[in-house]
Amino acid sequence: MKRTCITTILTLATATAVLAHQGVSNPAVMARMQGMTAISGHLKTLGEMTKGTRAFDAATARAAAAGIAEHAAAVPALFKAPETDPKSEALPVIWDSYDTFTGLSDELQVLASELAQTISSPADLRPAMGALAANCKACHGRFRE
Numbered sequence: 001m002k003r004t005c006i007t008t009i010l011t012l013a014t015a016t017a018v019l020a021h022q023g024v025s026n027p028a029v030m031a032r033m034q035g036m037t038a039i040s041g042h043l044k045t046l047g048e049m050t051k052g053t054r055a056f057d058a059a060t061a062r063a064a065a066a067g068i069a070e071h072a073a074a075v076p077a078l079f080k081a082p083e084t085d086p087k088s089e090a091l092p093v094i095w096d097s098y099d100t101f102t103g104l105s106d107e108l109q110v111l112a113s114e115l116a117q118t119i120s121s122p123a124d125l126r127p128a129m130g131a132l133a134a135n136c137k138a139c140h141g142r143f144r145e
Contacts, residue, residue, distance in 0.1 A: 069112035
């Protein structure tokens with residue numbers, strides 16, 4: 001069940017990112033989308049290793065987690081101004097609850113930073129993906145269309 005949920009989240013995130021970027025005219029919104037797409041790409045790497053469709057490589061897994069942490073650290077600045085675009089999926093509640101929003105981003109950064117130091121085997125991936133997916137879901141469920 002968890003494997004199906006993770007696969008679905010990653011597939012939808014990738015497909016949505018490709019379609020969402022077409023026709024974006026606001027550069028700030030485009031930068032946000034690119035940052036989130038980068039996080040999604042790193043999650044995809046970890047997800048493929050978790051599912052076994054990509055060979056496990058500890059260095060690659062740690063680099064993907066580090067990439068998530070790096071982009072998560074940039075999220076608060078990317079969303080500081082309430083920029084809009086018809087293609088944006090960011091809900092206005094982000095700026096009404098900015099502290100909560102940035103708190104989730106900070107949690108993602110801390111979690112991913114820890115994983116970048118601790119992933120050493122395929123057994124480490126399943127709990128790591130569960131924690132990352134839960135954080136993503138908590139944020140997207142409240143702050144994204």
